[in-house]
Amino acid sequence: MITGKNYIGNQLSAIGSKTYTTFNPKLNIENKHTFFEASKEEIEKAVVLASEAFEVFRKVSGAKKAEFLNAIADEILALDDLLIETYRSETGLPEGRAKGERGRTIGQLRTFADLVAEGSWVEASIDTADLDRSPIPKQDIRKMLVPLGPVVVFGASNFPLAYSTAGGDTAAAFAAGCPVIVKSHPMHAGTGELVSAAIIKAATKTGMPNGVFSNLNSSGIEVGVQLVEHPAVKAVGFTGSIRGGRALFDLASKRPEPIPVFAEMGSINPVVLLPEATITKGVDLAKTYAKSITLGAGQFCTNPGLLIGIKGEALTNFITTLSEEIVKIEPSCMLHPNIIGNFERNKTNALQQSGLSVTAELDSDVAVNYARQTVTTVEGKTFLENTTLHQEVFGPFSMVVQCQDIEQLETIINTLEGQLTGTIIAENEEALQYNTVIDALQNRVGRIIFNGVPTGVEVCPSMLHGGPYPASTDSRFTAVGIHSIKRWVRPFSYQSWPNNLLPDELKNENPLGISRLVNGKHTDSKI
Structure with a gap:
């Protein structure tokens, strides 16, 4: 049942006067539920409860935390069709995507449960004493990872389950022993409340302290600002835009006690097409990339927004095939009128740049809030001279840069901002020949793909989902997989x-x- 209220610990609360609704982008109508934005009093109470809960939760055994995490997964599954229907009404996404994301969320929770049940993740290190050592006796020193304290997690617009209320950030924080306060994303507040209820039920059933979890509604930035500035909050997790992530990072840095903000932000995920592979694989790859660019209406953080190759017949054939194939794909509904509004504005800004040419754009009529996929191309020299062309257009949009030679291609890679992923399209021997290109790309990304597509983030221990700024605020950490737990702990x-x-x-x-x-x-x- 959706009440529109905030969860302050295990209690529902709605004492604030500001309300808002979510929106169904597919039907282009407001959803029926009204949500109450958290007041200053509710924010304060949630943080106080989290601080009190931390004194207990930090000492909860790995076995009990595993029980809690598995119980959350069970309670989410018990929501069944209600969760799926609410998710779809707030995103416009299809049933298959909703169920797939729910499965990923469940998998993440159970993976962290297994991690803490086994226990070695704390990286215990012991150096025993040698008091007879000369000239200075050696003391007994023992080290392990311990939780930071209450964590604030910001829900992501494009993943209402896997990167939001009970998503990877929350699961990792719980596993570490940190209470979590979620700042629910306003676009899917109903989905967030249902998942919050599941977490609260799981916490009650497994005997977790009240305040181990709270969910706060907010239609704007005020609630998030107050949470980040609160002295009892010890870390922040965020998935979203560069502008939003950097604003939170700056707020946290200016506190009397600065705290870490682990933000996963924008990325254009460059794809490098080396010459020989462009000849041998270009046509087939163009068909594959047409699907990757339009997957989920281009609303994936790993969407391939930049394709870089050497000017010539092979690259021309690749662009022609990509352009022909991408307009054959049925357009998709974007998450919200604000999202498609930003897409259209950013796309228009890109198209207004001198030297950019459109090679494909869907010209048929589309429903309201559906995006028209677009492919553009530009000369390497123009791309280097205009950094506006380096910026992300969040949606089904990609740009092919035609370089004069391999030196210019490498120069372009070196001038790019930090990215989540980079892809090398190459023959095996060709990759050895252009090792400096690969080295340059490695220096700009967190994950490098060989002859594949960047879309799709496998949840496994070896996954690195992060990268040099502005892909993330700290390239040493991942937002996906069991090692993401290291964001919420410190060595002691x-x-x-x-x-x-x-x-x-x-x-x-x-x-x-x-x-x-x-x-x-x-x-x-x-x-």
């Missing part, structure tokens, strides 16, 4: 502590049976 050392006073992870007996680094060697044995 104990020196010369009695064994019985140490946490189980660091005791001589190793009661949890985890893998530890003991005097420089990995082992799960007792000391």
